[in-house]
Amino acid sequence: MHGLALARDLKALTATLIVIGSDAAAYAGIADLAVPLAMVDDAAGSADAVLPVQIFAFATAVGRKRNPDAPVNLSKVMIF
Numbered sequence: 831m832h833g834l835a836l837a838r839d840l841k842a843l844t845a846t847l848i849v850i851g852s853d854a855a856a857y858a859g860i861a862d863l864a865v866p867l868a869m870v871d872d873a874a875g876s877a878d879a880v881l882p883v884q885i886f887a888f889a890t891a892v893g894r895k896r897n898p899d900a901p902v903n904l905s906k907v908m909i910f
Contacts, residue, residue: 837861843903850883 837860840847849857854864867879891898
């Protein structure tokens with residue numbers, strides 16, 4: 831799984847890792863918080879599920895006086 835490798839890499843950079851999704855249990859030993867959530871089939875339902883997480887991430891970055899448009903340790907290209 832590429833996701834598990836990415837999660838391990840993020841933890842190596844001392845990131846706080848929250849995993850939300852149908853396979854969140856697979857990340858239980860890596861993530862700081864793993865929240866199992868059944869994924870919604872239609873696009874509108876998926877957007878509804880993701881929006882609160884994006885708002886949380888934005889508010890956290892701003893609260894820490896970080897620029898959410900220029901995250902640290904994140905490149906524009908990911909190679910798997």
